[in-house]
Amino acid sequence: xxxxxxxxxxxxxxxxxxxxxxxxxxxxxxxxxxxxxxxxxxxxxxxxxxxxxxxxxxxxxxxxxxxxxxxxxxxxxxxxxxxxxxxxxxxxxxxxxxxxxxxxxxxxxxxxxxxxxxxxxxxxxxxxxxxxxxxxxxxxxxxxxxxxxxxxxxxxxxxxxxxxxxxxxxxxxxxxxxxxxxxxxxxxxxxxxxxxxxxxxxxxxxxxxxxxxxxxxxxxxxxxxxxxxxxxxxxxxxxxxxxxxxxxxxxxxxxxxxxxxxxxxxxxxxxxxxxxxxxxxxxxxxxxxxxxxxxxxxxxxxxxxxxxxxxxxxxxxxxxxxxxxxxxxxxxxxxxxxxxxxxxxxxxxxxxxxx
Amino acid sequence: xxxxxxxxxxxxxxxxxxxxxxxxxxxxxxxxxxxxxxxxxxxxxxxxxxxxxxxxxxxxxxxxxxxxxxxxxxxxxxxxxxxxxxxxxxxxxxxxxxxxxxxxxxxxxxxxxxxxxxxxxxxxxxxxxxxxxxxxxxxxxxxxxxxxxxxxxxxxxxxxxxxxxxxxxxxxxxxxxxxxxxxxxxxxxxxxxxxxxxxxxxxxxxxxxxxxxxxxxxxxxxxxxxxxxxxxxxxxxxxxxxxxxxxxxxxxxxxxxxxxxxxxxxxxxxxxxxxxxxxxxxxxxxxxxxxxxxxxxxxxxxxxxxxxxxxxxxxxxxxxxxxxxxxxxxxxxxxxxxxxxxxxxxxxxxxxxxxxxxxxxxxxxxxxxxxxxxxxxxxxxxxxxxxxx
Ligand code: HEM
Numbered sequence: 001x002x003x004x005x006x007x008x009x010x011x012x013x014x015x016x017x018x019x020x021x022x023x024x025x026x027x028x029x030x031x032x033x034x035x036x037x038x039x040x041x042x043x044x045x046x047x048x049x050x051x052x053x054x055x056x057x058x059x060x061x062x063x064x065x066x067x068x069x070x071x072x073x074x075x076x077x078x079x080x081x082x083x084x085x086x087x088x089x090x091x092x093x094x095x096x097x098x099x100x101x102x103x104x105x106x107x108x109x110x111x112x113x114x115x116x117x118x119x120x121x122x123x124x125x126x127x128x129x130x131x132x133x134x135x136x137x138x139x140x141x142x143x144x145x146x147x148x149x150x151x152x153x154x155x156x157x158x159x160x161x162x163x164x165x166x167x168x169x170x171x172x173x174x175x176x177x178x179x180x181x182x183x184x185x186x187x188x189x190x191x192x193x194x195x196x197x198x199x200x201x202x203x204x205x206x207x208x209x210x211x212x213x214x215x216x217x218x219x220x221x222x223x224x225x226x227x228x229x230x231x232x233x234x235x236x237x238x239x240x241x242x243x244x245x246x247x248x249x250x251x252x253x254x255x256x257x258x259x260x261x262x263x264x265x266x267x268x269x270x271x272x273x274x275x276x277x278x279x280x281x282x283x284x285x286x287x288x289x290x291x292x293x294x295x296x297x298x299x300x301x302x303x304x305x306x307x308x309x310x311x312x313x314x315x316x317x318x319x320x321x322x323x324x325x326x327x328x329x330x331x332x333x334x335x336x337x338x339x340x341x342x343x344x345x346x347x348x349x350x351x352x353x354x355x
Numbered sequence: 356x357x358x359x360x361x362x363x364x365x366x367x368x369x370x371x372x373x374x375x376x377x378x379x380x381x382x383x384x385x386x387x388x389x390x391x392x393x394x395x396x397x398x399x400x401x402x403x404x405x406x407x408x409x410x411x412x413x414x415x416x417x418x419x420x421x422x423x424x425x426x427x428x429x430x431x432x433x434x435x436x437x438x439x440x441x442x443x444x445x446x447x448x449x450x451x452x453x454x455x456x457x458x459x460x461x462x463x464x465x466x467x468x469x470x471x472x473x474x475x476x477x478x479x480x481x482x483x484x485x486x487x488x489x490x491x492x493x494x495x496x497x498x499x500x501x502x503x504x505x506x507x508x509x510x511x512x513x514x515x516x517x518x519x520x521x522x523x524x525x526x527x528x529x530x531x532x533x534x535x536x537x538x539x540x541x542x543x544x545x546x547x548x549x550x551x552x553x554x555x556x557x558x559x560x561x562x563x564x565x566x567x568x569x570x571x572x573x574x575x576x577x578x579x580x581x582x583x584x585x586x587x588x589x590x591x592x593x594x595x596x597x598x599x600x601x602x603x604x605x606x607x608x609x610x611x612x613x614x615x616x617x618x619x620x621x622x623x624x625x626x627x628x629x630x631x632x633x634x635x636x637x638x639x640x641x642x643x644x645x646x647x648x649x650x651x652x653x654x655x656x657x658x659x660x661x662x663x664x665x666x667x668x669x670x671x672x673x674x675x676x677x678x679x680x681x682x683x684x685x686x687x688x689x690x691x692x693x694x695x696x697x698x699x700x701x702x703x704x705x706x707x708x709x710x711x712x713x714x715x716x717x718x719x720x721x722x723x724x725x726x727x728x729x730x731x732x733x734x735x736x737x738x739x740x741x742x743x744x
Pocket of ligand 1: 137140141188191192194195196197198199200217218220221224254257258259260261262264265268297300301302303304305307
């Protein structure tokens with residue numbers, strides 16, 4: 001009886017924290033978009049009127065008149081405003097976790113999130129003050145990591161954490177499969193770091209180093225795509241939609257990301273020789289600071305973060321389900337652990353046996 | 356407090372290094388060593404010092420001959436240095452914002468992203484430009500460079516900067532002239548040091564060292580070079596190629612002109628088909644390189660695909676030689692403009708820095724050149740080709 005009411009308590013307590021985490025996730029992705037736009041586009045926006053150029057970019061012109069006034073303001077202040085809102089939500093999260101979360105490590109995690117927002121804000125500020133490329137790069141790499149952390153926080157505070165995954169009756173995924181799932185966020189993050197190096201290249205960088213980074217970025221991209229396919233093939237039959245769906249989604253996202261990556265190269269540097277068979281490539285004109293171009297580049301940046309986030313979510317879920325399944329198996333064969341395995345009609349939960 | 360944090364962060368992460376100096380033109384020195392059979396090391400080092408005294412550094416440019424108005428120092432300052440912007444939205448560090456990934460700080464065309472491009476980004480230091488309105492051997496006009504920046508070069512990586520503030524573009528034109536002049540002076544000073552000041556032997560005698568002040572033998576040599584390069588740029592207006600009047604034809608007259616142009620194209624005098632292929636289909640195999648590449652390959656007796664021989668040059672920064680292809684003119688794209696005047700100039704001057712030769716303009720057909728009318732026929736034919744597949 002006592003344990004049962006505890007359980008109800010637990011879920012109610014958990015849900016506010018969880019909702020705040022989800023809110024964070026929903027705010028941070030747009031923040032990454034806007035941040036990417038600021039970097040890609042800011043320079044072009046610095047002088048909002050460009051007389052005499054209307055003739056050159058006919059099909060872009062209506063976009064510009066349409067978006068210029070509000071859009072300029074939107075990204076100019078939007079990034080900072082949104083950042084501040086994220087900071088506030090993080091504070092609320094820390095507060096609610098402090099009062100209502102029992103798991104100490106989750107409380108620590110929320111503190112970590114708050115700390116991360118603050119340092120990210122500082123980094124961003126200093127980046128502007130110093131206009132330093134190294135800092136810009138760090139700021140750029142840190143954003144997606146923060147995003148992934150928010151997603152992880154949302155997963156661990158979710159209802160399924162102590163419910164759904166504990167109930168799964170299947171056998172655990174093979175260690176090889178888990179390794180694949182670990183590899184995806186690791187490789188995605190590698191991609192982000194490599195990409196940031198391309199984006200914030202130093203003015204005196206040598207062509208050799210840049211070419212190496214580009215080659216690695218492209219090779220790892222295809223390797224990552226391959227890994228996502230392998231992972232999906234092995235997860236798809238595990239009977240758990242919360243795992244197989246994100247695994248399938250990742251294949252699509254990485255495919256899109258590769259296309260966007262090629263697009264990003266083309267709008268920055270024209271068609272590379274290896275792709276000059278592409279129709280229209282011989283007459284292609286690169287347009288510096290074009291609007292649609294900046295959207296392609298920013299989508300590439302934002303999708304990169306999304307891949308990292310989705311793969312981190314998958315990883316945390318897989319680790320959790322593995323953990324629960326293992327404990328179930330252990331409990332069947334070995335001594336009952338300190339956890340009591342409770343059977344509830346709705347869900348099975350791992351609960352401390354003693355209160 | 357804030358500064359303390361900044362410094363701490365920078366200390367941990369390592370910040371952008373200040374860029375103290377332009378890199379010396381080592382590929383050119385190596386080529387010189389090869390042709391002169393002498394060491395160019397000392398000359399390169401002294402030239403670097405002298406040129407730095409004259410033109411400053413990537414963060415702090417100066418203009419050695421203030422009385423000529425080729426480049427405005429204010430514009431140079433705005434174009435150089437790290438990227439930043441002021442409160443009123445003025446951009447600083449324009450060259451690093453827009454150009455450096457391809458053209459590199461020195462304007463050497465060895466920027467970070469240059470490797471994958473075809474053609475490679477221009478090396479401004481030769482002072483040779485392809486798409487211009489002046490005679491083949493002359494510098495482009497300011498207007499030419501401005502047009503290139505605004506229109507871009509379709510079919511290459513060179514972007515159009517039409518969306519960049521026109522004042523910024525103007526400043527960048529000055530900066531292109533700055534880098535080009537600076538680079539060419541450097542090249543010529545190194546060569547002169549070896550050829551005229553005995554730098555190649557052991558070391559120059561007293562008073563014969565390169566000097567940025569107009570003093571002594573070394574100083575005179577430097578200033579001769581300086582005056583000459585600046586004069587080349589200053590007088591370029593006088594070398595614009597005049598374009599005779601062109602009449603827009605239609606219907607039968609146009610068709611007849613195109614047919615005549617086709618004859619000329621395939622004829623002995625112009626022999627455009629010899630490079631561009633029959634009907635400009637770009638089908639002929641060619642093995643040729645542009646002048647920028649030839650300087651460290653064929654002109655000094657090296658085979659461009661001899662990796663072993665080229666190794667020192669590649670280590671000094673030279674890009675892998677890339678063949679230049681005569682343009683496929685069918686459905687082709689004009690890099691330097693497809694209007695009649697541009698094509699007239701292209702045909703009568705050729706394309707500087709490339710194998711595309713000039714055709715002599717003659718007043719009577721004489722088997723050596725083409726008359727203006729024949730050239731117009733050819734222009735109409737080429738324009739016609741570009742719209743066909
Ligand atoms: C899984 C695949 C990929 C991921 C996760 C990824 C991720 C990223 C990210 C996050 C950035 C921006 C970093 C920042 O702004 O801080 C970036 C930049 C870039 N990526 Fe990718 N990328 C992928 C594949 C590709 C591919 C296949 C290409 C093809 C050439 C490519 C080309 C580029 C380029 C050119 C940039 C620099 C953008 C700029 O200069 O503004 N990427 N990448």
